[in-house]
Amino acid sequence: MAPGDGDGMDAEALCKSYLNALDGSDLSAVCSLFTADAVAHSPLYGVRPAREFYAELFADTNRSETTLLNVFDSSDSGSAVALHFRYVWTLKSGRAATFECVDVFELSEDRNQFTKIVIIYDTAHLRADFETSRR
16 A cells, blocks of 8 residues: 555455464564564563564474454554464474464554554463473
């Protein structure tokens, strides 16, 4: 979309680009979807700059496979979009965890990038494998 068009990128298309980049462990593609000062809030990695978070996530990942379930867009009342998906995350140790996840994104004013991500999922069933994999 050309600058100044006002409506920004379609939120669902932005979310699908995000999942494709996640599936490919493509740091450059993921980072292009975030503003330079974007922040990630992760239940396993804590709060950090998005670029640092994804670099660490991909270093810990052998394979990612996502299945889109829902996109919730608050464009009528705000600047957020939530992405609900099934995630099969194979750690570098080879252990795989499958879970449903909700990523809540804050969008830039032009709605072409994410400025913040809050990742929501239950870590109880994968925390031990995650911690073992990082040793």
